[in-house]
Amino acid sequence: MKILIIEDExxxxxxxxxxxxxxxxxxxxxxxxxxxxxxxxxFDYDCIVLDISLPGGSGLEILRQLKADKKMDxxxxxxxxxxxxxxxxxxxxxxxxxxxxxxHLAELSARIAAxxxxxxxxxxxxxxxxxxxxxxxxxxxxxxxxSLELTRKEYELLLFFVSNKNRVISxxxxxxxxxxxxxxxxxxxxxTHIKNLRKKxxxxxxxxxxxxxxxxxxL
Amino acid sequence: MKLLTKxxxxxxxxxxxxxxxxxxxxxxxIEAALIHQLDKTLIQEEKEITAFIKENNRLPEPNDSKxxxxxxxxxxNQPIYRSFQSVTAHYENNKRxxxxxxxxxxxxxxxxxxxxxxxxxxxxxEDVIQLVSKITLAIVILxxxxxxxxxxxxxxxxxxxxxxxxxxxxxxxVSMKDSVQLPSTTINEFxxxxxxxxxxxxxxxxxxxxIKSFTENASHEIQTPLAIIASKIELLSQSDNLKEDQMHxxxxxxxxxxxxxxxxxxxxLLTKIDNRQFGATTPVDVSRxxxxxxxxxxxxxxxxxxxxxxxxxxxxxxxMNEALAEILIINLLTNSFRHNVENGSVTVILQDKYLSISNxxxxxxxxxxxxxxxxxxxxxxxxxxxxxxxxxxxxxDIYHFKVTYQYQNLLHTITIHFS
Numbered sequence: 001m002k003i004l005i006i007e008d009e010x011x012x013x014x015x016x017x018x019x020x021x022x023x024x025x026x027x028x029x030x031x032x033x034x035x036x037x038x039x040x041x042x043f044d045y046d047c048i049v050l051d052i053s054l055p056g057g058s059g060l061e062i063l064r065q066l067k068a069d070k071k072m073d074x075x076x077x078x079x080x081x082x083x084x085x086x087x088x089x090x091x092x093x094x095x096x097x098x099x100x101x102x103x104h105l106a107e108l109s110a111r112i113a114a115x116x117x118x119x120x121x122x123x124x125x126x127x128x129x130x131x132x133x134x135x136x137x138x139x140x141x142x143x144x145x146x147s148l149e150l151t152r153k154e155y156e157l158l159l160f161f162v163s164n165k166n167r168v169i170s171x172x173x174x175x176x177x178x179x180x181x182x183x184x185x186x187x188x189x190x191x192t193h194i195k196n197l198r199k200k201x202x203x204x205x206x207x208x209x210x211x212x213x214x215x216x217x218x219l
Numbered sequence: 220m221k222l223l224t225k226x227x228x229x230x231x232x233x234x235x236x237x238x239x240x241x242x243x244x245x246x247x248x249i250e251a252a253l254i255h256q257l258d259k260t261l262i263q264e265e266k267e268i269t270a271f272i273k274e275n276n277r278l279p280e281p282n283d284s285k286x287x288x289x290x291x292x293x294x295x296n297q298p299i300y301r302s303f304q305s306v307t308a309h310y311e312n313n314k315r316x317x318x319x320x321x322x323x324x325x326x327x328x329x330x331x332x333x334x335x336x337x338x339x340x341x342x343x344x345e346d347v348i349q350l351v352s353k354i355t356l357a358i359v360i361l362x363x364x365x366x367x368x369x370x371x372x373x374x375x376x377x378x379x380x381x382x383x384x385x386x387x388x389x390x391x392x393v394s395m396k397d398s399v400q401l402p403s404t405t406i407n408e409f410x411x412x413x414x415x416x417x418x419x420x421x422x423x424x425x426x427x428x429x430i431k432s433f434t435e436n437a438s439h440e441i442q443t444p445l446a447i448i449a450s451k452i453e454l455l456s457q458s459d460n461l462k463e464d465q466m467h468x469x470x471x472x473x474x475x476x477x478x479x480x481x482x483x484x485x486x487x488l489l490t491k492i493d494n495r496q497f498g499a500t501t502p503v504d505v506s507r508x509x510x511x512x513x514x515x516x517x518x519x520x521x522x523x524x525x526x527x528x529x530x531x532x533x534x535x536x537x538x539m540n541e542a543l544a545e546i547l548i549i550n551l552l553t554n555s556f557r558h559n560v561e562n563g564s565v566t567v568i569l570q571d572k573y574l575s576i577s578n579x580x581x582x583x584x585x586x587x588x589x590x591x592x593x594x595x596x597x598x599x600x601x602x603x604x605x606x607x608x609x610x611x612x613x614x615x616d617i618y619h620f621k622v623t624y625q626y627q628n629l630l631h632t633i634t635i636h637f638s
Contacts (some may be wrong), residue, residue, distance in 0.1 A: 012450060030418075105450055168456045
């Protein structure tokens with residue numbers, strides 16, 4: 001899977017690449033408008049992580065260009081402006097998703113995974129992790145063939161874990177993934193969600209509590 | 220006291236005093252002048268009498284008419300001084316006394332000394348003086364009336380530019396979009412005032428805009444470094460073999476960074492609302508939106524065993540920006556979650572006129588009217604920024620909704636009254 005990170009802050013694109021590489025993605029960089037245009041014209045990517053304010057031009061212009069060229073690359077906009085206009089315009093221009101800076105890498109990774117899944121598995125969208133099988137299209141979960149009844153948020157939580165397997169995910173990242181970033185404050189209630197999910201997963205409970213930091217989904 | 224009143228007081232007092240004073244002076248001058256005139260005719264009489272005696276060597280016939288009297292009295296041993304004076308006397312057989320001007324002098328006839336008294340009526344003079352007094356009084360009254368009318372009509376009109384300017388200054392607000400509408404005037408003082416006000420308000424607005432755009436830019440610029448810090452912390456937390464205290468430190472940095480990012484986002488949002496940067500307003504189906512958000516947060520409330528009670532009338536619509544409407548409702552709901560207690564409840568009522576959200580919770584020590592201020596927070600959940608309700612207030616202000624807070628029967632209720 002090939003990802004293009006269009007972002008002028010080298011430190012940030014490095015972090016993104018480091019995080020994504022362990023997922024098996026190959027990452028390329030473009031730090032300004034012209035490099036970005038050049039690369040998107042020459043190559044195809046599974047997903048493009050696109051910053052809006054770039055030296056040399058707007059990321060929205062790159063998006064326009066992509067769509068004019070009928071490119072099929074998935075596009076995830078990351079913007080520092082968190083401006084609703086940017087979001088609306090970006091999505092209208094054909095971006096697949098929008099994420100405001102600062103974001104959790106776990107969130108970014110989950111969103112990229114979702115975009116790529118939507119692009120590649122048009123008929124079926126099955127994610128497997130050991131005994132767990134998630135059908136992202138039908139939003140159903142089975143464990144060793146036995147179907148599992150999950151609430152909406154439990155399902156989202158499981159999908160988030162699977163998308164970030166073998167990673168330490170903070171309570172903040174989980175809370176914001178589930179409830180959006182409007183829910184400021186104490187995230188202790190996350191514990192209840194995790195506890196319920198673990199109970200339901202039973203023999204396939206791969207969730208581990210990482211003391212003081214959050215949770216990890218791994219064998 | 221009004222400037223006009225004060226000015227009128229002084230003005231009228233001075234005018235009346237001067238007029239009365241001049242009336243008195245006028246009175247004495249005219250009296251003196253008229254009497255001087257009378258005295259001159261009396262001297263003429265005296266000359267004629269003396270001439271008559273010299274020629275005929277006898278006294279003339281005495282006269283006792285209403286206007287003029289001449290009497291001769293033997294002088295005896297008394298000395299006679301020539302003198303003028305005002306006296307009252309009878310004429311003919313009339314009982315009434317009249318005022319006369321009299322000249323007394325000595326004449327000699329038939330070898331005897333007489334005291335001659337020549338009198339001329341002074342009544343006409345008194346009439347003239349009275350007339351003068353009446354005219355003076357009439358002028359005073361007329362002048363007062365004119366001054367009153369002037370102050371009422373003309374001065375009020377003259378002060379109009381000042382009044383209008385004052386109104387504009389009172390209504391002035393640095394965050395106003397349009398500039399102040401000041402009147403034009405030909406009066407120098409007011410023109411100067413208006414010019415000064417114009418310059419001052421423009422400068423205040425410019426400074427405010429500069430500070431605002433600085434804050435806005437600063438907030439935006441902060442987002443990127445924050446994103447870098449957050450990403451580095453997340454990478455760091457993936458490291459193997461972290462010691463327990465290192466994990467704690469990382470977690471603490473992560474949480475603080477998160478708080479800072481949230482705070483910054485809220486400030487950007489507040490600035491944006493202040494700047495009216497949310498343009499498009501559409502009829503928003505509030506009922507549907509509330510139901511949708513409630514549905515999304517259902518499990519959140521459930522996680523703390525908080526019961527959701529809802530009475531939502533269908534089809535409640537408000538013309539507003541959709542994103543702001545969503546922020547408003549989410550803020551109210553998350554607020555009712557954050558300040559709630561285990562096994563508590565939240566009640567959402569939506570009707571045509573209002574949206575009210577009540578939740579169980581601990582009593583607050585903040586005064587209700589301060590609740591909507593920025594950075595106002597209760598110690599209990601200190602992780603919250605205290606900006607949520609001020610965002611609610613800001614959004615309501617834009618659409619002229621009234622927000623009220625009530626604490627009754629252990630229930631905190633925030634009600635939004637739609638305009």
